[in-house]
Amino acid sequence: MKISYFPGCTLKTMAKNFEDSALASLSSLDIEMKEFKRWNCCGTVYSLTSDDLIHQVAPIRNLIRVKEEKDTRVVTLCSMCYNTLKRANKLVKEDSEKLDKLNNLMDREDVKYNGEVEVLHLLEILKNEVGFSQIAKKIKIPLKGLKVAPYYGCLLLRPPEVGIDDPERPTILKDFLGSVGAEAIDYPYETECCASYHTVVNVDLVVERAYDILNSAINRGAEAIVLSCPLCDFNLDNRQKEIKEKFSDFKGIPIFYFTQLLALSLGLDEKVCRFELNFVDPRPLLRSKHLIGEV
Amino acid sequence: MKEKGSVMEKEKETQSQEAKLIPVYIMGKRYEVPEGLTIMGAMEYAGYQLKRGCGCREGFCGACATVYRTADDYKIKTGLACQTVVEPNMYLAQIPFFPANKAVYDVDKLEPSISTFQELYPETFRCVSCNTCTKACPQDIEVMDYIQAIIRGDIAQAADLSFDCIMCGLCAARCPAEIVQYNVALLARRLYGKYLVKKSEYLEKRFKEILEHKYDKEIEELMHMDRESLKKKYYARDIEKM
Ligand code: SF4
Numbered sequence: 064m065k066i067s068y069f070p071g072c073t074l075k076t077m078a079k080n081f082e083d084s085a086l087a088s089l090s091s092l093d094i095e096m097k098e099f100k101r102w103n104c105c106g107t108v109y110s111l112t113s114d115d116l117i118h119q120v121a122p123i124r125n126l127i128r129v130k131e132e133k134d135t136r137v138v139t140l141c142s143m144c145y146n147t148l149k150r151a152n153k154l155v156k157e158d159s160e161k162l163d164k165l166n167n168l169m170d171r172e173d174v175k176y177n178g179e180v181e182v183l184h185l186l187e188i189l190k191n192e193v194g195f196s197q198i199a200k201k202i203k204i205p206l207k208g209l210k211v212a213p214y215y216g217c218l219l220l221r222p223p224e225v226g227i228d229d230p231e232r233p234t235i236l237k238d239f240l241g242s243v244g245a246e247a248i249d250y251p252y253e254t255e256c257c258a259s260y261h262t263v264v265n266v267d268l269v270v271e272r273a274y275d276i277l278n279s280a281i282n283r284g285a286e287a288i289v290l291s292c293p294l295c296d297f298n299l300d301n302r303q304k305e306i307k308e309k310f311s312d313f314k315g316i317p318i319f320y321f322t323q324l325l326a327l328s329l330g331l332d333e334k335v336c337r338f339e340l341n342f343v344d345p346r347p348l349l350r351s352k353h354l355i356g357e358v
Numbered sequence: 359m360k361e362k363g364s365v366m367e368k369e370k371e372t373q374s375q376e377a378k379l380i381p382v383y384i385m386g387k388r389y390e391v392p393e394g395l396t397i398m399g400a401m402e403y404a405g406y407q408l409k410r411g412c413g414c415r416e417g418f419c420g421a422c423a424t425v426y427r428t429a430d431d432y433k434i435k436t437g438l439a440c441q442t443v444v445e446p447n448m449y450l451a452q453i454p455f456f457p458a459n460k461a462v463y464d465v466d467k468l469e470p471s472i473s474t475f476q477e478l479y480p481e482t483f484r485c486v487s488c489n490t491c492t493k494a495c496p497q498d499i500e501v502m503d504y505i506q507a508i509i510r511g512d513i514a515q516a517a518d519l520s521f522d523c524i525m526c527g528l529c530a531a532r533c534p535a536e537i538v539q540y541n542v543a544l545l546a547r548r549l550y551g552k553y554l555v556k557k558s559e560y561l562e563k564r565f566k567e568i569l570e571h572k573y574d575k576e577i578e579e580l581m582h583m584d585r586e587s588l589k590k591k592y593y594a595r596d597i598e599k600m
């Protein structure tokens with residue numbers, strides 16, 4: 064399978080561990096990710112102001128680029144990019160007046176956009192097109208004994224019209240964990256917000272929320288968290304330094320991108336996981352489970 | 359890159375013949391100027407003396423950035439005043455200088471990474487992908503694309519895409535995010551040149567040859583050449599492909 068791919072800025076900068084592990088895994092699953100040309104920032108966050116059309120230009124221009132390459136589907140990995148592209152797409156599909164305005168504003172583009180591109184998240188491809196049962200057959204190193212808590216946050220699930228799963232009781236990450244042989248841990252905070260962009264101005268708020276989320280998972284026996292958003296990752300992984308400063312009982316827990324676990328279970332070279340870029344080093348845990356070799 | 363320079367030549371030709379007069383509006387006032395003049399020529403013909411906002415008159419220095427409108431079109435158009443030929447009923451103005459934010463740094467102390475841009479030009483990340491900058495660029499540079507390349511940390515691509523920039527300032531004048539694209543790109547090219555580009559052995563070799571006076575004779579010849587032959591040689595030069 065070949066599919067048009069939107070990486071987004073963060074996967075090219077802060078989250079290389081997300082992109083590298085994904086691309087390696089997908090090529091071993093015979094999925095060719097075709098990074099389309101001249102993509103721009105997704106818009107970073109979907110604008111909720113109804114007359115603030117300028118912030119819909121970035122996502123729609125990306126969909127024009129996909130269309131230019133004669134593709135009708137585009138896949139992203141970052142939950143934020145997914146949410147922004149998908150919602151902008153929904154907006155213009157439902158509001159032809161806004162779509163016209165945007166097309167008129169982008170009068171230099173050779174093609175006009177008419178809502179014909181479908182925006183997908185990689186988890187949807189893995190679930191619906193590859194199939195978790197097929198992945199289970201293809202894995203070489205089942206992540207046996209690894210207890211992982213799925214973390215969805217907001218952007219994969221909300222609002223429900225663009226969510227990839229039930230917003231209240233999602234199972235897609237749990238099913239994914241099952242396919243790679245890990246044990247999924249149930250806990251009540253999996254769809255809680257990580258505090259998102261408050262991380263720029265209100266670190267304390269992030270620290271409190273992240274502490275609640277992570278501690279809840281730890282108390283239920285989780286040894287690691289799995290997620291699909293670089294911003295959630297920043298708040299739950301990098302901010303553990305600040306969490307420890309504020310809560311002396313906090314022990315710390317490694318955070319994985321789901322693609323890192325996929326790559327590992329597919330038996331790919333550990334290097335593609337780029338674990339050195341994870342803030343909390345997950346390698347001691349993986350070594351203790353004999354999932355990676357000794358140093 | 360666009361063909362440059364020849365416009366001024368043609369302009370001189372038209373002036374020598376009896377050219378037809380066409381109406382243009384300079385800062386709102388109507389003038390009749392000979393057909394075939396450049397915007398810069400038309401302004402001077404009308405009596406304006408340009409001290410700032412003009413330089414090489416050959417389309418290379420970027421000093422003469424200008425905005426104009428043509429009759430019956432709502433679009434703001436941009437160009438180099440020394441290269442754009444006047445049309446009847448053009449509305450003209452000259453931008454003498456564009457005040458732009460410029461970071462001060464020591465390139466030896468910088469890192470070739472996205473954090474350098476976040477620190478020195480944080481406004482870069484305000485780009486909304488409107489593409490107004492690209493539409494404004496008289497060099498036909500994909501300005502938005504080089505800004506976007508920087509946002510995703512691809513300094514090499516930004517350096518490559520912005521290579522033909524003549525720092526005319528039109529992109530910055532039009533940007534709703536108040537980014538000064540050309541200064542951001544200059545930083546990208548500096549970082550690329552200093553830290554990222556592959557070191558050229560050929561350059562080292564050529565440098566050594568220069569020090570050994572291998573080209574002194576040729577330089578001497580050029581120094582004594584008359585204007586016409588020098589010009590001929592210049593336009594016939596080989597331009598190396600990147
Ligand atoms: S990039 Fe901007 S400053 Fe450079 S030539 Fe184009 S419009 Fe002028």
Ligand code: SF4
Binds near residue numbers: 484535
């Ligand atoms: S004009 Fe400014 S905001 Fe618009 S695309 Fe160019 S850099 Fe981005």
Ligand code: FES
Binds near residue numbers: 413416420421423438
């Ligand atoms: S005067 Fe130098 S580019 Fe026009």
